[in-house]
Amino acid sequence: MSSKLAKIEKRTAYxxxxxxxxxxxxxxxxxxxxxxxxxxxxxxxxxxxxxEPRAKKLVKSIKDNPNQIKIIYKLRNSSLTQEITNVKFxxxxxxxxxxxxxxNKCQFKSNLLKCELGNWPKKYxxxxxxxxxxxxxxxxxxxxxxxxKPKLSGKSQNILLTYxxxxxxxxxxxxxxxxxxxxxxxxxxTFFGTIGxxxxxxxxxxxxxxxxxxxxxxxxxxxxxYVAPVVALAYTWELLLDPTSxxxxxxxxxxxxxxxxxxxxxxxxxxxxxxxxxFKLRLALTTVIIFEIWRYFPLAFLFILARLQAVPKELYxxxxxxxxNPIQKFLNITLPQxxxxxxxxxxxxFIWNFNKFEDIFLLTGGxxxxxxxxxxxxxxxxxxxxxxxxxxxxxxxxVFLLIFMFIYFKLLGKRADEN
Amino acid sequence: xxxxxxxxxxFISSLFLFSLICIWKILVTLQGIELTNxxxxxxxIFGIILCAISLLIGKKLNLNIKIILLALLFSIFxxxxxxxxxxxxxxxxxxxxxxxxxxxKDYDKNFLSKNHSSQKLFFNFLTLFGITLFSFVxxxxxxxxxxxxxxxxxxxxxxxxxxxxxxxxxxxxxxxxYFIVFKDYNFGRYxxxxxxxxxxxxIITLIFAIPAAYAVARLNFFGKNFLSTSILIIxxxxxxxxxxxxxxxxxxxxxxxxxxxxxxxxxxxxxxxxIYMLQGYFKSIPxxxxxxxIIDGQNWLxxxxxxxxxxxxxxxxxxxxxxxxxxxxxxxxxxxFLDRPNTFTLSRAIQFLNVGAETPRQYLMxxxxxxxxxxxxxxxxxxxxxxSGLTAGSVKG
Numbered sequence: 001m002s003s004k005l006a007k008i009e010k011r012t013a014y015x016x017x018x019x020x021x022x023x024x025x026x027x028x029x030x031x032x033x034x035x036x037x038x039x040x041x042x043x044x045x046x047x048x049x050x051x052e053p054r055a056k057k058l059v060k061s062i063k064d065n066p067n068q069i070k071i072i073y074k075l076r077n078s079s080l081t082q083e084i085t086n087v088k089f090x091x092x093x094x095x096x097x098x099x100x101x102x103x104n105k106c107q108f109k110s111n112l113l114k115c116e117l118g119n120w121p122k123k124y125x126x127x128x129x130x131x132x133x134x135x136x137x138x139x140x141x142x143x144x145x146x147x148x149k150p151k152l153s154g155k156s157q158n159i160l161l162t163y164x165x166x167x168x169x170x171x172x173x174x175x176x177x178x179x180x181x182x183x184x185x186x187x188x189x190t191f192f193g194t195i196g197x198x199x200x201x202x203x204x205x206x207x208x209x210x211x212x213x214x215x216x217x218x219x220x221x222x223x224x225x226y227v228a229p230v231v232a233l234a235y236t237w238e239l240l241l242d243p244t245s246x247x248x249x250x251x252x253x254x255x256x257x258x259x260x261x262x263x264x265x266x267x268x269x270x271x272x273x274x275x276x277x278x279f280k281l282r283l284a285l286t287t288v289i290i291f292e293i294w295r296y297f298p299l300a301f302l303f304i305l306a307r308l309q310a311v312p313k314e315l316y317x318x319x320x321x322x323x324x325n326p327i328q329k330f331l332n333i334t335l336p337q338x339x340x341x342x343x344x345x346x347x348x349x350f351i352w353n354f355n356k357f358e359d360i361f362l363l364t365g366g367x368x369x370x371x372x373x374x375x376x377x378x379x380x381x382x383x384x385x386x387x388x389x390x391x392x393x394x395x396x397x398x399v400f401l402l403i404f405m406f407i408y409f410k411l412l413g414k415r416a417d418e419n
Numbered sequence: 420x421x422x423x424x425x426x427x428x429x430f431i432s433s434l435f436l437f438s439l440i441c442i443w444k445i446l447v448t449l450q451g452i453e454l455t456n457x458x459x460x461x462x463x464i465f466g467i468i469l470c471a472i473s474l475l476i477g478k479k480l481n482l483n484i485k486i487i488l489l490a491l492l493f494s495i496f497x498x499x500x501x502x503x504x505x506x507x508x509x510x511x512x513x514x515x516x517x518x519x520x521x522x523x524k525d526y527d528k529n530f531l532s533k534n535h536s537s538q539k540l541f542f543n544f545l546t547l548f549g550i551t552l553f554s555f556v557x558x559x560x561x562x563x564x565x566x567x568x569x570x571x572x573x574x575x576x577x578x579x580x581x582x583x584x585x586x587x588x589x590x591x592x593x594x595x596x597y598f599i600v601f602k603d604y605n606f607g608r609y610x611x612x613x614x615x616x617x618x619x620x621x622i623i624t625l626i627f628a629i630p631a632a633y634a635v636a637r638l639n640f641f642g643k644n645f646l647s648t649s650i651l652i653i654x655x656x657x658x659x660x661x662x663x664x665x666x667x668x669x670x671x672x673x674x675x676x677x678x679x680x681x682x683x684x685x686x687x688x689x690x691x692x693x694i695y696m697l698q699g700y701f702k703s704i705p706x707x708x709x710x711x712x713i714i715d716g717q718n719w720l721x722x723x724x725x726x727x728x729x730x731x732x733x734x735x736x737x738x739x740x741x742x743x744x745x746x747x748x749x750x751x752x753x754x755x756f757l758d759r760p761n762t763f764t765l766s767r768a769i770q771f772l773n774v775g776a777e778t779p780r781q782y783l784m785x786x787x788x789x790x791x792x793x794x795x796x797x798x799x800x801x802x803x804x805x806x807s808g809l810t811a812g813s814v815k816g
Contacts, residue, residue, distance in 0.1 A: 006639070012719050013638035016630035017646065020690055023627060027687030028653055031664035038664060048670045160667060207549045218550060220802055221557055226809070227798045228561075229748040231766045232787035235773055236564045239780055245579045247449070247563060254448060254455055254580060294556070302810060325535035326542045355657035358750045362770070374659040381663050382755075394660040405655060 032398065038391040040165040045385035047159045051079030053087045053120060053152040055128075059145050062131070066139040068100070073128040073150060077120040084124075087154035089115035093132070094144050100131045120154070169392035178371075186372040188282070189289055189360075190353040194346055196293035201300025201345075202338070206330075208301070209308045219305075226298040234362035237291055241265055268369040284368035288360050292353065300345050307341045308334070347408040354404065355397065373397050427537040428474065428526065433466030435544040436519045440497075442555055443515055447508050451581030458500055465496050473520060477527035486524055490516035522547065561791070568596050568785035575780065596785035604782065605760070606789055609768040613790075616678060616764055617746040620685040621739045624693050627686065628738070632697035633723055637709070647698070654691040658751045661688075666755050676759045684752050689742045696741075696808070700734035701727060733804065740801055741808030747794055765790040 056074040073091075077084050089106075091113045099108050106115040115128070134140050173179060208219055225233065240247050243261040252258045262270070262283075270283040315333050324332070357374040360366060366375035373393060381390025441457055448454045469489050476485055494513040498504075522543075530536055566582045567575065574581065586593070600606045634640070635647055665684065666675075674680035704727065712722045728735070753767040763771065769786045772778045798805050 009638050010640045013634040013640035013643075016634040016638075016719075020627045020631040020694060021646075023683075023687050024653060024690055027665070027684055028656060028661060031661045031668070032656065034664040034668070035660060038667065043667075048667055050671055158671070160671070203549060204553060207546050207553070210546055212546075212550065218554065220799055221554060223798070223806070223809070224557055224561065224795065227744065227794060227805070228791045229750070229766055229787075229794065231750055231769045232564065232791045233560065235769065235783055235787055236560045239567065239784070240560060240563060245576060247579060247582075250579045251445065251448065255457060256455065299809070302806065306810065323535075325538045327538060351655060352657070355659050357657075357659045362750075374657075377659055377663065381666075387663060387667060390663045394663060397657075398660050401656070401660070405652065408655075 035391050035394055039169055039395045041388050042166055043387040051082045051084050051156040053084050053154045054078050055150045055152055059142050067137050068133045069140045071130050075126045077124040081122055082156055083122055084120045084154040084156045087117040087120055089117055089152050091150040092148045096135045097132050098135055100133055169388045173392050189372055192289050193292040193353045194349040197297040198300045200297035201304050204301040205304035205308055222301055223298045225295045230358045265364050266368050282369050284364055285370050288363055288370050303341050303345055304338050307338050311337045351404050424531040424537050429467045429470045431541055431544055432470040432523055433463055435548055436466045437463050438548055439515050443511050448580055449582040451583050461500050473523055482524045486520040489520045564784050564787050568781055568788050569593050570781055572779045596781045600782050600785045609763050609765045613765040616681055617743050619682050620746040621742050623686045624689050624742050628693035628697055632694045636698040636701035650691045650695050662755055675756050676762050680756055685746045689745055693738050696738050700731050704730050737804040737808035740805045
């Protein structure tokens with residue numbers, strides 16, 4: 001009896017999870033694997049359109065003979081790169097109409113015109129002309145003839161499904177002189193974006209953890225940048241930072257802090273003079289990182305605040321009795337308590353910042369030294385139009401991602417052991 | 420009492436007061452009023468003097484009288500060193516100094532002789548200043564977005580610092596950009612598409628996720644542990660690695676430029692987190708309730724509908740709101756899959772506006788307000804649910 005129940009339970013369980021598993025498999029897992037497939041192929045954006053045999057039907061009346069009519073089919077292969085094999089043609093005709101003569105490719109049977117048009121090479125064009133007559137010697141209505149549309153079918157090789165593979169994409173990715181630069185930009189962006197978000201998250205959480213008027217309101221406000229759509233925020237920042245009519249530059253010039261406008265999003269390097277040393281700062285990248293921090297520190301804030309509120313008050317009271325100063329209290333009580341949260345946050349944010357696409361894409365489009373790996377996927381795949389290259393770059397991302405995930409789950413496991 | 424403490428107290432306090440005044444002055448400048456100097460030297464030294472006076476008076480005077488007196492002194496001083504400024508500017512200075520002196524009213528000789536008083540002082544001010552600065556830095560872009568949408572192109576180019584709203588021009592003139600955005604740029608349609616896509620994603624995700632989450636939380640089956648860990652791993656895979664294969668597949672299937680295609684992708688990408696969040700909540704529901712249901716002769720469907728669902732409404736609401744937010748804000752897939760304006764979502768439409776030739780910025784900002792406002796209203800109104808959603812789904816963003 002119980003084993004029967006267990007069987008039913010099992011079956012129900014599979015039934016309940018099946019739809020979700022299928023969907024996730026086809027939209028997430030399958031694409032990840034097909035990425036590997038595509039990355040070993042030479043595929044361009046324009047190859048993605050499946051070649052289609054097409055026909056345009058023209059109906060022409062014949063002078064002095066209303067009982068006959070000329071039909072011209074303008075046939076063509078829609079693809080500029082691939083051939084279509086075994087093209088078949090089908091068109092329907094009204095009753096009492098018959099072709100006068102037919103070439104050997106075509107047949108006419110019970111109102112249906114069927115043709116075997118063979119193989120069409122790329123860019124193929126041909127006109128098929130057939131004269132029809134009415135068997136009852138009546139006038140043929142053009143309108144009726146036009147209302148039928150020819151149907152064509154043919155086999156074409158789908159470039160994605162061939163077994164031709166190449167290593168060129170990966171060779172190109174790795175041999176590219178900009179690859180090292182690409183990697184370093186990505187890591188620079190990821191690392192400083194993550195650290196910055198966590199530092200500001202800690203600061204904000206410390207502030208909001210104290211009692212003051214308007215605290216709940218403050219907590220909502222701090223989450224605004226994270227909740228609002230990235231498109232709106234990125235464009236607002238773009239206007240804010242604009243060199244000529246942007247608010248920030250005008251404000252700084254107005255208060256005589258800078259002499260001339262700075263193109264914060266369009267300038268690759270800025271040379272700073274600190275203590276007599278010239279120091280090159282990647283300006284656009286720094287601006288993008290600041291946007292990143294601005295947008296994602298709320299998340300760190302939310303987590304750290306939740307953790308801070310769980311720290312027992314007695315710890316601080318005991319420290320007060322011992323005469324600890326605020327810095328000591330922070331270093332010796334608060335920090336150890338939030339360290340676990342911070343390390344998890346760091347890993348999660350690191351993974352996500354590594355894959356961040358929208359923010360940079362909307363702010364700079366990857367120009368002025370802000371091209372990261374995800375931006376490169378887009379540029380290779382859609383700006384240059386080399387789908388295979390784009391795929392190869394995403395494989396590089398996936399490899400890094402797997403390494404990070406491995407570390408992350410190790411970390412999670414270690415934490416679970418400690419508790 | 421240490422001299423060093425008095426000195427740090429005066430220095431830090433005056434610096435804090437000056438920073439507050441600076442923020443106020445920046446805000447005033449942004450109202451189109453000409454103000455080109457922070458007057459650092461004069462204000463800073465006068466601030467130090469007033470802080471010292473406040474310390475000397477201590478509690479000898481009624482505290483309320485003390486703060487009003489000092490604030491008045493400060494505002495009058497500021498009034499004399501700055502010229503040609505409206506009265507509301509000085510009133511603002513008065514309120515800020517009132518707030519400031521109220522904060523330092525309790526400090527006297529006794530406080531300064533205590534241990535770590537200067538550090539405590541420093542952190543108190545840092546907190547206050549931090550709150551002001553954080554609010555300013557966060558709210559300013561939103562404020563700018565809103566005000567820019569109320570302006571005209573000529574006004575914006577004439578004085579990029581003028582962020583005042585001219586209410587005298589009448590409402591139709593004020594909301595002109597919005598009328599244009601909705602009428603000429605078709606934003607009504609995009610808004611409808613966005614709403615349909617977001618609500619659709621929420622509904623389909625819930626239909627898929629609730630049974631699956633229930634199975635993972637409650638039923639025993641082979642591969643359960645594997646499934647629950649893979650949910651998390653799948654969730655960590657970013658959209659950017661899915662984009663190329665999905666683009667190729669969708670192009671060939673003719674699913675690009677269709678709302679259905681977008682719905683499928685959004686549902687699949689939000690499904691893992693929805694299952695993850697829901698199963699956690701389902702586990703917390705006492706098993707006895709379900710057993711009672713089984714005894715009453717309910718089948719699994721009945722248990723889910725009559726027992727689990729009513730009990731987990733809060734969790735379902737937070738999943739729904741979180742998924743709605745993700746779908747509403749989503750950009751990458753809408754950029755990839757939609758290139759015909761009749762299928763655009765709001766995010767895609769705004770990006771299209773920006774790329775398109777020379778769209779005036781007030782229209783761009785009006786569009787941005789249109790896409791931002793609904794989500795912020797939902798967030799403020801349902802904050803409790805959304806925050807728990809954000810916390811649980813925080814691995815993504």
